[in-house]
Amino acid sequence: MEIAIVDYKGGNVQSVLFALERLGVQATLTADHDVIRRADKVLFPGEGEAASAMRELRAQGLHELLPTLTQPFLGICLGMQLLGRHTQEGGGTELLGILPFDVVRFPATPEYKVPHMGWNNLQALRGPLFEGLSAEDYVYFVHSYYAPVGEYTIAEAAYPAPFSAAVQHENFYAAQFHTEKSGPVGTRILENFLKL
Template identity: 75%
Template sequence: MEIAVVDYKGGNVQSVLFALERLGAQPTLTSDPEVLRKADKVLFPGEGEASSAMEALRAAGLDKVLPTLTQPFLGICLGMQLLGQHSEENDTPMLGLLPFTVQRFVSDATHKVPHMGWNNLQALQGPLFAGLTDADHVYFVHSYYAPVGAYTTAQSAHPAPFSAAVQHGNFHGVQFHTEKSGAVGTRILANFLDL
């Protein structure tokens, strides 16, 4: 199975590659449109800031390529957010694959921004979460979030509910870091590879 990991000079790519290798995959880090189109699965990890990430995608022509992919696709953290229409982070237009606007968390006395650390998943739907329950926890690091909508396949809260995972057709996204989420994250990556 050919596994492609999108290379747009975003952060946290190496830990995603290691997580896939631990599952027996041999992922290819690439920005080559043909390699991405021919892959059986595509992962889109992200760490950083929306406008810089979109600028890098545009510079590589990937903003035109990624929306045309038809194989199972998984966006992780910022990679999930970039699937949306727009981000409040630096007023950034994004890939436009899912109908949400990314919003900034509001900080209060008990809920700081960024939302960082372990939090549980709720309202799980779809094949990514096979074998998991609402008691399972994953690791988040983010200041922005996608609101809950018809595309939401898992939720978490900080303090209000937000989309912990989304799906539209072959495009899946998770707001948390699968590669930092222990056995639960490993199970989700394995479920994705099984799609």
């Protein structure tokens, strides 16, 4: 099985490579369009800020390639947010437009600090990514922006109101949390993705 990790200088790549290695899977970190197009699975991890990520994706022509992919695709953290239409981050940035959501900032309150950082359980799970998991399972989040709950939502979390913890549209799956830092639960999600 050929697995491509999209290289757009999005950060957090080593953690994802190590998580796949623990599963006995080798992946190729690449921005090469042909390699990405022929891969059996594509991972799209990211940390950092959306505007600079989109600049890099545009510079490499990846903003045109990624929406055309037909194999199973998994966005992680910033990689999930970039699949939306628009983000409030940095005064506003147009995103890839693969999924019909706009990314918004958490409101800071005395009880709920921004960024949302730490372990949170998943709710309203559906679809093959979450086979064998339940609302008792916790995953690790670090984010200040989120996608609202919508028809594309396949898992929710709350901080304090519900938000999309994971989304799906056709072959595009994505998780706001860090699968590679979420212990056995994250490992199970990666294994389920590799079986798609």
